[in-house]
Amino acid sequence: MSDLLERLRGRGWRMTAQRRVVAEVLDGEHVHLTADEVHARAVAKLPEISRATVYNTLGELVSLGEVLEVTTDKRAKRYDPNAHRPHHHLVCAHCGAIRDVHPTGNPLADLPSSERFGFTVSDVEVTYRGLCPDCAAA
Amino acid sequence: MSDLLERLRGRGWRMTAQRRVVAEVLDGEHVHLTADEVHARAVAKLPEISRATVYNTLGELVSLGEVLEVTTDKRAKRYDPNAHRPHHHLVCAHCGAIRDVHPTGNPLADLPSSERFGFTVSDVEVTYRGLCPDCAAA
DNA sequence: GACTTGACTTAGACATTGTCCAATGTAGGA
DNA sequence: TCCTACATTGGACAATGTCTAAGTCAAGTC
Ligand SMILES: [Mn+2]
Ligand SMILES: [Mn+2]
Ligand SMILES: [Zn+2]
Ligand SMILES: [Zn+2]
Numbered sequence: 494m495s496d497l498l499e500r501l502r503g504r505g506w507r508m509t510a511q512r513r514v515v516a517e518v519l520d521g522e523h524v525h526l527t528a529d530e531v532h533a534r535a536v537a538k539l540p541e542i543s544r545a546t547v548y549n550t551l552g553e554l555v556s557l558g559e560v561l562e563v564t565t566d567k568r569a570k571r572y573d574p575n576a577h578r579p580h581h582h583l584v585c586a587h588c589g590a591i592r593d594v595h596p597t598g599n600p601l602a603d604l605p606s607s608e609r610f611g612f613t614v615s616d617v618e619v620t621y622r623g624l625c626p627d628c629a630a631a
Numbered sequence: 632m633s634d635l636l637e638r639l640r641g642r643g644w645r646m647t648a649q650r651r652v653v654a655e656v657l658d659g660e661h662v663h664l665t666a667d668e669v670h671a672r673a674v675a676k677l678p679e680i681s682r683a684t685v686y687n688t689l690g691e692l693v694s695l696g697e698v699l700e701v702t703t704d705k706r707a708k709r710y711d712p713n714a715h716r717p718h719h720h721l722v723c724a725h726c727g728a729i730r731d732v733h734p735t736g737n738p739l740a741d742l743p744s745s746e747r748f749g750f751t752v753s754d755v756e757v758t759y760r761g762l763c764p765d766c767a768a769a
Numbered sequence: 770g771a772c773t774t775g776a777c778t779t780a781g782a783c784a785t786t787g788t789c790c791a792a793t794g795t796a797g798g799a
Numbered sequence: 800t801c802c803t804a805c806a807t808t809g810g811a812c813a814a815t816g817t818c819t820a821a822g823t824c825a826a827g828t829c
Contacts, residue, residue: 508826529814544816545781566702570815598741603736604732605734608732612762615761616760624750625749626750645795667786679807680808682808682809683789684807686787771829782817782819787814788814789811789812790812791809792808795804796805799800799803
C-alpha cells in the first residue's frame with residue numbers, strides 16, 4: 494500500500510490522515526468492500542472520518558485507475574484495489590462471497606462483428622455465479 | 632405478449648388492468664427499462680397505476696422467470712423481457728444504449744477448476760462495453 | 770517556525786432507488 | 800349478485816449516493 498501512497502503523492506495528492514486510512518483499508522487480495530464497509534473500517538482507525546470523505550476518496554481512486562468499481566450484486570457498488578491485474582469475478586449467489594478469477598481465453602474474441610451492432614467494443618466484464626463451498630454444504 | 636398473459640393466467644394470476652399494462656410495456660427486442668421507466672410508460676396508458684404495483688409486478692415476473700433483472704450500470708436495475716433466449720449485453724459507455732448479443736463459445740468452459748475455489752459454478756454473465764456508432768461519431 | 774492559500778474535510782440536507790404497510794378496491798368463483 | 804382472497808394504492812421508511820457551505824489543514828514560502 495505504500496506503493497499506492499507514493500503514486501498518489503507523485504500525482505500531487507495532499508497526504509491526509511483520512512486518505513491514508515482509506516488506502517490502508519483497501520489493501521489485500523479478494524477485497525471488494527462497499528463504500529459503507531470502507532467507512533466502517535476507516536472509522537475504527539480514525540473515528541472522525543466522514544462518509545463524504547470516504548465517497549470522495551473512493552471516487553478519486555477510481556478516476557485515477559487505482560481502484561475498480563465492481564457491481565456484482567444489485568445493491569451497493571464495491572471497491573476493488575486489485576486494479577493492476579485484469580481479472581473477473583466469481584460470486585456466491587447465497588452469501589455474496591466474491592473471489593478474483595482469471596479465465597483462460599479472450600471473451601472479446603467471442604463476439605463476432607455481426608453481433609457488435611457497429612459498436613467499438615473495448616472491454617468485457619465476466620461474472621461467474623454459483624455456490625461457495627460453505628453454502629453448498631449447508 | 633398475449634403469450635405472456637396466457638402463461639400468467641395459467642399460473643393463477645388475476646388479470647388486472649395494471650398487470651396488462653406492465654406486460655404491454657415490457658414488449659419488444661432490446662428492451663431494458665428501469666422500474667421508473669416502466670412506471671412512466673405504464674402511467675401513459677393507465678394514469679392511476681402506482682409505483683408500488685409496478686415494483687410488485689416486476690418482482691413477480693422476475694420470480695416466475697418471465698423477465699430478467701439486468702444491472703449494466705451502477706444505477707437502477709433494468710428489466711429484460713427477453714428471458715427465454717439466453718444472451719449477454721453490449722453497453723455504450725457514453726449513452727448507456729444496450730443491445731442483446733449472442734457470443735460464440737461457452738465462457739463457463741474458460742474457468743479452470745483451479746480458478747473455481749471449490750465453488751459450484753452454474754451461471755455466467757458477460758457485459759461488453761464500448762461506444763455505440765452515434766457516440767463514436769460525436 | 771510562522772504565514773498563506775488553495776485543497777481537503779465535515780455535517781447534514783437532498784436525491785434516487787427500492788421496500789413495506791394498513792387501508793381500500795376488485796377479479797373471478799360460488 | 801355476493802364474497803373474499805388477492806391486488807392496488809399512497810405514503811412512510813430504508814439504503815445508497817451526491818452536493819454544498821463553512822471550517823480545517825498540508826505543504827510550500829519566507
Ligand atoms: Mn476483484
Ligand atoms: Mn437483454
Ligand atoms: Zn456462499
Ligand atoms: Zn452511445
